[in-house]
Amino acid sequence: MNIFIGFVVLLFVVVSLGINSNVLSLNIVSAYGIIIETPFENNYQNNANNNSSDNDLLVFDYLSSLYTKEQKEKENKFVILMFDRGYQSIFSTAKPIMDKFGFKASIFIACDYIEKGNGMNWNQVRQLYNDGYDIQSHGLEHTRLTELKSENEIQSIISGGKECLQDNGFSPTAFQAPYNKGGEDPFIVDTIANNFDFAFTGHSELMFLNCDGWENFGYDEENYHGTTDCRPYFSDGNPTPTNKFAMKEWSHDRAHDDINNEMNQDPHGIDVSYSLYLEFVRIVNSQTKFNEPGKINAIPIVGYHEVSKDDDIGTSPELFYLEMEYLYDNGFKVITIDDLGYDKYQERFYVKNVNTLGSEYSQLQDTTPTWTETIRTQTMPKGSEYSQLQDTNPTWFKPNTIQSLDIID
Numbered sequence: 001m002n003i004f005i006g007f008v009v010l011l012f013v014v015v016s017l018g019i020n021s022n023v024l025s026l027n028i029v030s031a032y033g034i035i036i037e038t039p040f041e042n043n044y045q046n047n048a049n050n051n052s053s054d055n056d057l058l059v060f061d062y063l064s065s066l067y068t069k070e071q072k073e074k075e076n077k078f079v080i081l082m083f084d085r086g087y088q089s090i091f092s093t094a095k096p097i098m099d100k101f102g103f104k105a106s107i108f109i110a111c112d113y114i115e116k117g118n119g120m121n122w123n124q125v126r127q128l129y130n131d132g133y134d135i136q137s138h139g140l141e142h143t144r145l146t147e148l149k150s151e152n153e154i155q156s157i158i159s160g161g162k163e164c165l166q167d168n169g170f171s172p173t174a175f176q177a178p179y180n181k182g183g184e185d186p187f188i189v190d191t192i193a194n195n196f197d198f199a200f201t202g203h204s205e206l207m208f209l210n211c212d213g214w215e216n217f218g219y220d221e222e223n224y225h226g227t228t229d230c231r232p233y234f235s236d237g238n239p240t241p242t243n244k245f246a247m248k249e250w251s252h253d254r255a256h257d258d259i260n261n262e263m264n265q266d267p268h269g270i271d272v273s274y275s276l277y278l279e280f281v282r283i284v285n286s287q288t289k290f291n292e293p294g295k296i297n298a299i300p301i302v303g304y305h306e307v308s309k310d311d312d313i314g315t316s317p318e319l320f321y322l323e324m325e326y327l328y329d330n331g332f333k334v335i336t337i338d339d340l341g342y343d344k345y346q347e348r349f350y351v352k353n354v355n356t357l358g359s360e361y362s363q364l365q366d367t368t369p370t371w372t373e374t375i376r377t378q379t380m381p382k383g384s385e386y387s388q389l390q391d392t393n394p395t396w397f398k399p400n401t402i403q404s405l406d407i408i409d
């Protein structure tokens, strides 16, 4: 409340000075760093005959509504972060960054990556779990279910993926099909449904919690035309394209791959990183037009693999830091798959828990190369606390030697 009063008083003073000196247009920097014209000029002219106290009231009302709008937008913005397979860099690089902002992620473990090569070991997976991450299944092996020849093989990847996590003390509720493939195959969907509550078998910029969101909002309409049946199967037994076993992620690494191909530059240099950062910002904000307080219809689910520069489509620690910082600074609520419930009567997802944002985040003296500051100042409102930080050497940045990824998802 004190912050609110302080905010109103401060802006009131600024606006009063502007009006008194006949500066009639005022720009305010929105939460997204976009300059928006306020309607002050029109209001002032329309009320030219009114006395000054009416104008003051008008200004106060406007500022109150602006504040309320900003608060409401913050209540409406959620993100789920998911990591694919179980790479070592999730534990060694992504977690320390996420810890600074108090964020947790959902880790989809492909059991053939654990205790081998550049994968985590089970102790590290356990530490993530103990810290509030959720541990979900990405199969016994990271193999396309659609390329397997026998039903036994399909069964083995799906139920084996659950069992290997159970053997290590985890209780996964969600399954990510390797490469998000197999959602059209009734046997694959049946097998997933026998083992898990939810599954990922697709890609999209936003995950709609109501299955008919894609159709109703005209989003990726060509792929989801007529998909207002939220049950997992059509009457002919074929799986529907937008059900609880057809959840959809936005793959950060696919977007990175596209940008690499378009720009043909250093995949972790400033130009590519800035393009990818802007794409990330666009994706995470695209939900706002679908959500209202208490009525959340769409959440972006951002999928990463490695947080490392050792692969062309990995996410550099610097960029990952900036993306987490963006979410933090702009009031996004970072939740996990475990925070999603499913209402079987309405056949739709809902948010059952909201993680509190980290309170331990302080004035970080972060590291990062100089280009991270360039990106920050290009998109952040001027005068934010970050403009005063003197970047030095990042304590969190520890280059590691991870072999390259050759495939996405």
Ligand SMILES: [Zn+2]
Pocket (backbone or CB within 6 Å): 084, 085, 138, 142, 178, 179, 408, 409
């Ligand atoms: Zn994968």
